Amino acid sequence: MSPKSILITGANRGIGLGLLKQFLKVQDIQILIATCRDPSKAEELNSLKDSRLHILPLNIDCDESISKLYTEVEKIVGEDGLTVLLNNAGILLPYDVEGKKDRRTMLKNIETNAVSTAIITQEFLPLLKKAAEKNGGEGFSINRSAIINISSTAASVEKIDGTFNGPLVAYRMSKSALNSFAKSASIDLAKYHILITSFCPGWVKTDMGGENALFEISDATKTLAGNILTLGDAHHGAFLNSDLTVIPN
Ligand code: NDP
Numbered sequence: 001m002s003p004k005s006i007l008i009t010g011a012n013r014g015i016g017l018g019l020l021k022q023f024l025k026v027q028d029i030q031i032l033i034a035t036c037r038d039p040s041k042a043e044e045l046n047s048l049k050d051s052r053l054h055i056l057p058l059n060i061d062c063d064e065s066i067s068k069l070y071t072e073v074e075k076i077v078g079e080d081g082l083t084v085l086l087n088n089a090g091i092l093l094p095y096d097v098e099g100k101k102d103r104r105t106m107l108k109n110i111e112t113n114a115v116s117t118a119i120i121t122q123e124f125l126p127l128l129k130k131a132a133e134k135n136g137g138e139g140f141s142i143n144r145s146a147i148i149n150i151s152s153t154a155a156s157v158e159k160i161d162g163t164f165n166g167p168l169v170a171y172r173m174s175k176s177a178l179n180s181f182a183k184s185a186s187i188d189l190a191k192y193h194i195l196i197t198s199f200c201p202g203w204v205k206t207d208m209g210g211e212n213a214l215f216e217i218s219d220a221t222k223t224l225a226g227n228i229l230t231l232g233d234a235h236h237g238a239f240l241n242s243d244l245t246v247i248p249n
Helices: 014-026 063-080 103-135 167-187 217-228
Strands: 004-008 031-036 051-059 082-086 146-150 195-200 240-241
Touching: 004 014, 004 063, 014 031, 014 217, 031 063, 051 063, 063 103, 082 103, 103 146, 103 167, 146 167, 167 195, 167 240, 195 217
Parallel strands: 004 031, 004 082, 031 051, 082 146, 146 195, 195 240
Antiparallel strands: none
16 A cells, blocks of 8 residues: 655655655555646656656745645645645755854755745645545554655754764754654644654765765665655654664754
């Protein structure tokens, strides 16, 4: 069994596109909604021909864009609701504690990675609740209803050891805030049986990760997508590596 529908943000490149390609290989998934800021420029995404794939515009920093997306997604998924919201879109604007003071750069990291992801999650709750009710069953399952956040080990305060410390400070803050939101939501929304899990995808060769990263996009997303499709009770509220090992917060 697989989730009926999955929506991925930032699916035009990098890890989002990689995850989409992996999920397209799973025939049981009936609806894949790939969002990106400008579909007309998303060449590789548009080249993926599959009748289950819907490509829709979304700028996660814009409330109007989020509301418009909700209306379109509601038409696509109908009474079944949305099974999985996969919050992947993110930015890394370098910020160094020893560098220039720059409120806007610091806030932009936090806005996109934490606040916008929280807002889109809130917006989609009615469709996620609908899926949870419709699919029924016991407890939590990726096949029932789920919110998956792509976070980063950089969010872990316990893991800060000097590696990549300098330019990552605002990014770290943003992903810690995202994890904090996810953990709170996992408690508040538990009554609806919506699974909430945060992942670090590993250090991946994307525009963000850079060419020295450890993992190719195809390898990293194969592991991550495969394990996302197994999530259940034990993973609710957790912060995990792609291989499902726990990352300390
Ligand atoms: P990329 O920079 O390659 O891709 C980022 C994606 O996010 C793009 O699709 C981009 O769209 C989208 N995005 C950024 N801002 C917005 C916005 N305001 N609205 C809509 N979409 C937006 O990054 P990765 O693929 O590497 O990263 C994906 C996720 O994985 C991020 O959350 C990142 O923090 C996380 N991560 C990545 C790691 C790595 O090593 N690569 C390690 C740990 C975590 P556009 O093309 O329009 O800019």
